[in-house]
Amino acid sequence: MARPRTWRLDAVLVQAVIAGALSFAHLHDLAAAAGQAGWKAWAYPVSVDLLLVAAWRRLRTDGTSHLAWSWFVIALVASLGANVATAGFLDLGHPPAWLRFSVAGWPALAFLGGTLLAHQPGPGPEPTPAPASERPEPSAPAVPEVAPDAPEITPPAPAPVLPEAAPAVPPALIDHARKVAADHRARTGFTIDPATLRARLGVPAPLADAICAQLT
Numbered sequence: 001m002a003r004p005r006t007w008r009l010d011a012v013l014v015q016a017v018i019a020g021a022l023s024f025a026h027l028h029d030l031a032a033a034a035g036q037a038g039w040k041a042w043a044y045p046v047s048v049d050l051l052l053v054a055a056w057r058r059l060r061t062d063g064t065s066h067l068a069w070s071w072f073v074i075a076l077v078a079s080l081g082a083n084v085a086t087a088g089f090l091d092l093g094h095p096p097a098w099l100r101f102s103v104a105g106w107p108a109l110a111f112l113g114g115t116l117l118a119h120q121p122g123p124g125p126e127p128t129p130a131p132a133s134e135r136p137e138p139s140a141p142a143v144p145e146v147a148p149d150a151p152e153i154t155p156p157a158p159a160p161v162l163p164e165a166a167p168a169v170p171p172a173l174i175d176h177a178r179k180v181a182a183d184h185r186a187r188t189g190f191t192i193d194p195a196t197l198r199a200r201l202g203v204p205a206p207l208a209d210a211i212c213a214q215l216t
Contacts, residue, residue, distance in 0.1 A: 023049075034103035044103070052079065055113070194211075
């Protein structure tokens, strides 16, 4: 018999909810003091938090990215700035001109950042194989003429080709490659190929082939 699920209060989750609510309220108060009344004052904290989440998601997906880090820092500075500004460091009854200018220009800046973070280059067109009628027919190898009295020469046996050992792949890299492959399939509908995986992970070609072999 299955035991009933018990719900436990997570202190980290409670702390995150409290911090998010306070930051949300500070952003709203700052936008309202800068002249953004009504629903516009409530839209500003949503815009800042969404940009912060989008930048963090891009960092989790693509790893180290200068674009994602830049917009993550911009959104974090906007959130921290609102928290500090509403703590009495600024006279919100008479906000300075630079504050009103920053609040008024934030929507355009957030739209630009969200667009750049959401845009990802799609897969290139797959090469179309040439028709069978246009493919060149293989020519027969030329047979050297042998003199009648020439002794028969036996060619030496080719040296055995040893199989190249596959490079060892760390388990952490395999887990990250699975996330990248899942994201590629969700966006394009196709299985990721070794060339794309190599470009996304920044690894040598033999290592990318070994990873693809373990993903299939």
